[in-house]
Amino acid sequence: MGIEKFKELDPIYTQPYDPTLAEKLYNPEKPMENRITDIGPPYFWQFMPPVIQKNYGKWVSHEIIQPGVLKYKSETGDVVYVVRCGTPRLETTDYIREICEIADKYCGGYVRWTTRNNVEFHVTDEETLKALIEDLKNRKHPNGSYKFPIGGTGAGISNIVHTQGWIHCHTPAIDASGIVKAIMDELFEYFGSHKLPAKTKLALACCLNMCGAVHCSDLALVGIHRKPPLVEDERLEHVCEIPLVIASCPLGAIKPATAEVDGKKKKTVRINVDRCMFCGNCYTMCPALPIADGEGDGIAIVVGGKVSNRITPPEFSRVVIPYIPNEPPRWPTTVKWIKKIIEIYSQHANKYERIGTWINRIGWERFFELTGIPFTEKCIDDYRLAYTTYRTSMHFKFTKHVDEVFNAPENYKVELFK
Numbered sequence: 211m212g213i214e215k216f217k218e219l220d221p222i223y224t225q226p227y228d229p230t231l232a233e234k235l236y237n238p239e240k241p242m243e244n245r246i247t248d249i250g251p252p253y254f255w256q257f258m259p260p261v262i263q264k265n266y267g268k269w270v271s272h273e274i275i276q277p278g279v280l281k282y283k284s285e286t287g288d289v290v291y292v293v294r295c296g297t298p299r300l301e302t303t304d305y306i307r308e309i310c311e312i313a314d315k316y317c318g319g320y321v322r323w324t325t326r327n328n329v330e331f332h333v334t335d336e337e338t339l340k341a342l343i344e345d346l347k348n349r350k351h352p353n354g355s356y357k358f359p360i361g362g363t364g365a366g367i368s369n370i371v372h373t374q375g376w377i378h379c380h381t382p383a384i385d386a387s388g389i390v391k392a393i394m395d396e397l398f399e400y401f402g403s404h405k406l407p408a409k410t411k412l413a414l415a416c417c418l419n420m421c422g423a424v425h426c427s428d429l430a431l432v433g434i435h436r437k438p439p440l441v442e443d444e445r446l447e448h449v450c451e452i453p454l455v456i457a458s459c460p461l462g463a464i465k466p467a468t469a470e471v472d473g474k475k476k477k478t479v480r481i482n483v484d485r486c487m488f489c490g491n492c493y494t495m496c497p498a499l500p501i502a503d504g505e506g507d508g509i510a511i512v513v514g515g516k517v518s519n520r521i522t523p524p525e526f527s528r529v530v531i532p533y534i535p536n537e538p539p540r541w542p543t544t545v546k547w548i549k550k551i552i553e554i555y556s557q558h559a560n561k562y563e564r565i566g567t568w569i570n571r572i573g574w575e576r577f578f579e580l581t582g583i584p585f586t587e588k589c590i591d592d593y594r595l596a597y598t599t600y601r602t603s604m605h606f607k608f609t610k611h612v613d614e615v616f617n618a619p620e621n622y623k624v625e626l627f628k
């Protein structure tokens with residue numbers, strides 16, 4: 211459907227924009243009067259650059275002409291250059307206005323964001339491309355950070371898909387924006403280059419709800435708790451639906467209870483602490499079960515996930531480091547391990563191998579050995595289908611972990627094998 215048809219169907223978009231319209235239409239005395247609803251998002255076609263509209267469905271090839279810059283060719287002979295820039299995702303309106311100003315100057319007012327929250331500018335000739343790149347390179351925040359670093363293409367590290375953290379959510383165990391900034395600073399060279407064996411996708415979620423992509427990323431961070439929730443008996447029955455709380459626990463660790471508070475009987479719950487794995491699900495359902503704890507909370511690192519079907523099927527990522535403490539504002543231990551994993555992967559993987567594909571080839575024991583990550587029982591699955599993750603084969607490599615078991619003190623071995 212072309213823009214003309216769209217205008218015909220939705221004439222509101224052809225009327226001049228009136229910033230006071232909402233106020234004029236809204237009457238708190240009659241909230242349902244003039245109410246506009248179920249209109250959905252604006253039709254995407256109207257925001258596409260004319261060259262993209264013209265060549266829609268006609269593209270024949272593309273190439274990455276330098277990190278962050280793609281060239282698309284159409285069967286009509288048209289060419290489009292795309293410049294991809296990193297953004298912090300959390301953006302001020304001033305920052306967005308600046309993006310619009312750049313789009314107005316070089317791209318006829320058109321701009322788009324990617325599925326990893328990078329921003330992309332489209333131009334159709336090399337001269338404008340050069341001017342755009344030069345301009346973007348020179349835009350910096352007062353503290354020196356690049357506003358629009360160019361990159362995020364090919365076999366490098368693009369933006370980190372991340373979440374709300376301490377900026378906006380009530381269930382996080384870690385921050386999002388702060389950790390992402392610390393990691394991207396350290397891995398910045400990989401954003402603007404193609405020196406890794408394959409594209410490497412990073413993600414962060416600040417709790418086990420895993421908003422985003424941590425469960426399916428090459429390398430990801432998840433916020434975890436290590437202590438059970440606190441039960442606020444005095445208010446629980448007033449703010450929580452107890453059956454919902456009980457049903458929210460993946461381990462059946464919650465049971466209904468009655469407690470006496472100031473001489474009054476209160477309906478509440480009790481948590482079997484030995485069964486609790488601190489997922490925080492019950493707090494999501496019930497505000498009277500707070501779980502956040504400065505000293506208990508921290509980061510788990512998971513690796514080896516992917517979404518694409520290229521060469522091997524999609525895979526979930528798996529825990530390799532079960533806990534690193536929160537260390538705001540720069541999270542140095544976390545950053546150190548992330549960098550180390552990337553470097554070891556970079557040195558050892560073959561071309562086109564994603565982190566998970568590489569690990570599947572060399573074996574998990576070898577991954578732990580190469581990275582120097584201490585292997586602990588925390589990485590051994592013990593939830594329902596855990597059996598499928600154990601080794602049911604004699605195929606393994608004699609890594610230092612095996613040596614450690616065989617050279618361990620006798621009583622340790624007994625403990626281990628009993």
Ligand code: SF4
Pocket residue numbers: 373374375379380381382383415416417418419420421
């Ligand atoms: S991952 Fe958890 S803490 Fe983070 S935004 Fe999602 S629900 Fe909130």
Ligand code: SF4
Pocket residue numbers: 438439458459460461462463464481485486487488489490491492493501
């Ligand atoms: S934190 Fe998770 S495991 Fe623990 S009681 Fe709540 S829901 Fe159950």
